[in-house]
Amino acid sequence: xxxxxxxxxxxxxxxxxxxxxxxxxxxxxxxxxxxxxxxxxxxxxxxxxxxxxxxxxxxxxxxxxxxxxxxxxxxxxxxxxxxxxxxxxxxxxxxxxxxxxxxxxxxxxxxxxxxxxxxxxxxxxx
Amino acid sequence: xxxxxxxxxxxxxxxxxxxxxxxxxxxxxxxxxxxxxxxxxxxxxxxxxxxxxxxxxxxxxxxxxxxxxxxxxxxxxxxxxxxxxxxxxxxxxxxxxxxxxxxxxxxxxxxxxxxxxxxxxxxxxx
DNA sequence: TTACGTGCAAAAAATTTGCAGTTTC
DNA sequence: GAAACTGCAAATTTTTTGCACGTAA
Numbered sequence: 001x002x003x004x005x006x007x008x009x010x011x012x013x014x015x016x017x018x019x020x021x022x023x024x025x026x027x028x029x030x031x032x033x034x035x036x037x038x039x040x041x042x043x044x045x046x047x048x049x050x051x052x053x054x055x056x057x058x059x060x061x062x063x064x065x066x067x068x069x070x071x072x073x074x075x076x077x078x079x080x081x082x083x084x085x086x087x088x089x090x091x092x093x094x095x096x097x098x099x100x101x102x103x104x105x106x107x108x109x110x111x112x113x114x115x116x117x118x119x120x121x122x123x124x125x126x
Numbered sequence: 127x128x129x130x131x132x133x134x135x136x137x138x139x140x141x142x143x144x145x146x147x148x149x150x151x152x153x154x155x156x157x158x159x160x161x162x163x164x165x166x167x168x169x170x171x172x173x174x175x176x177x178x179x180x181x182x183x184x185x186x187x188x189x190x191x192x193x194x195x196x197x198x199x200x201x202x203x204x205x206x207x208x209x210x211x212x213x214x215x216x217x218x219x220x221x222x223x224x225x226x227x228x229x230x231x232x233x234x235x236x237x238x239x240x241x242x243x244x245x246x247x248x249x250x251x252x
Numbered sequence: 253t254t255a256c257g258t259g260c261a262a263a264a265a266a267t268t269t270g271c272a273g274t275t276t277c
Numbered sequence: 278g279a280a281a282c283t284g285c286a287a288a289t290t291t292t293t294t295g296c297a298c299g300t301a302a
Contacts, residue, residue: 002275002282021266036284041267057183059238064192064292065266079234088234094227098220099243106216107248108205112185115241117225122233128257128301147291162259167292169257190267191291 007032008043018056018067018087044068051112059118061085075099079117083124133158134169144182144193144213170194177238185244187211201225203241209250 011027012019019027021040028035047053047068056067059080077095079088095115103110119125137153138145145153147166154161173179173194182193185206203221205214221241229236245251 001277004283034284038268038285039283042282055186060181063265066190077228079228079232081234082237088232090228090232092224092227094220094224098218098224101218101220102203102205102216102243106205106214107251108207108214108243109246109251110243111208111245113241113243115239117228117234117236117240118238119234119236125233125235130258160259164260164293165258189290 003032004028004035004039005043007035008040009047012047012053012068012070015069018058018069020063020065020067022065024068054112054114056114057116058087059116075113075115077115077117079119079121081121081124082118083120086121086123088121129158130154130161130165131169133161134166135173138173138179138194138196141195144184144195146189146191146193148191150194180238180240182240183242184213185242201239201241203243205243205245205247207247207250208244209246212247214247 007028008024010031011024015027021037021044024044025035025037025040028040044053044055048055052071053068054071056069056078058067058078059082061080061082062085074091075095076089076091079090080086081088099110099113102108133154134150136157137150141153147163147170150170151161151163151166154166170179170181174181178197179194180197182195182204184193184204185208187206187208188211200217201221202215202217205216206212207214225236225239228234
């Protein structure tokens, strides 16, 4: 555990929204100016492999980068509004059942799962 | 409708597995040597916006690129084995219910959805 | 004809790598 | 002290863009 990793972790933990690698770099540098871009990528990779963070696309609303968030107890669904860009998270019991069912029916051991949805939120739907 | 688009479409339609942009370019060139990389990207973007193809990450088993597949009637779940790399597709009624439920509970109009799962397939699980 | 699509070349965006030096435990 | 981690610089990979020319409808 190094100072750089601590800074990166803190940024992800205290983030109020989903951050991409560049945003994480910028915020981590505010805590520890020495943090380098490659350390961010290396750390993200590590955290991903450890299952401590989830990687998201958020439907690539802007650009082709990825977003990261701390993985807490229960998985949640991400909904991205194609008009206003708002990201909504949703926890669903049905989603949990679906995964259990998948593991049984496909004899597949799930390690990580990602359900992302694009569409129009209540305020933007027509 | 141009010759280049026809070639790209044909490649995606007749693909036996998920292809990324580079693979699509290579195969499209086999049909029409004039196809350029940017035309592939522009066409993929178009097809994506029209809802004719889906864009996948396949858990980024290798590289950071995206994979494309023709969008047919029913959505399916993609399962990627973290060991052998095999991609399995699965159609689930529960998945359909989940989406319906989501639209109702969150007052969100779904345009596109993507459920990807990473883990270990029957042959690789431990 | 005329709006749209294309190749080309160059740039931008996103990520990875080799390496020598530094830090953690 | 050994193993792991880091910054730096450079390279890769993936995607986008401007522009002059070509083509489908």
